[in-house]
Amino acid sequence: MSDSTDAMLRLLGMIPLAAQQKMVGLYRETLASQLAALGQALQAEPPTPAAQALAHKIAGSAAMMQDAALAGAARGIEGALVAADAAQARARWPEVQRFAAETMAALATAYP
Known part of the structure; x- marks a missing residue:
């Protein structure tokens, strides 16, 4: 587990269990x-054009x-798209996927 997912799990631990489960599911x-x-x-x-908005949403939610x-990686894609640098945005995609996989794994472990 990374420092980033540790912070997420600490945040979730501060709210009532029913709210945690609902928030994690959503x-x-x-x-x-x-x-x-x-990805598409x-x-x-x-x-x-939706790519920039999606990267922004992922960054904000994270x-x-x-x-x-995950937020930083998604912001990297968003920034590259704002600069019209599609190659850079695509180059950052694996990083977003990796951090998202870490997030999902941490959530699956903590909230099976």
Whole structure:
């Protein structure tokens, strides 16, 4: 587990259990669908306009969950898309996938 996911789990531990479970379920579902959509949006040539919005949403949700690593990686894609650098955005995609996988694994362990 990374420092980033540790912070997320500490944050979740501060709220009532029922709220934790609801929040985790919603976050898992939302993150999974947004990641799938972002991956598709980045494959287009040029990346679809939705890619920037999706990267922004992932970064914002991750930041709210105290998942700094995922938030930073998603911001990297967003910034590259703002700069119209599709190659850089695509180059950052594996990093987002890696941090998202760490997040999902940490949540699966803590909230089976």
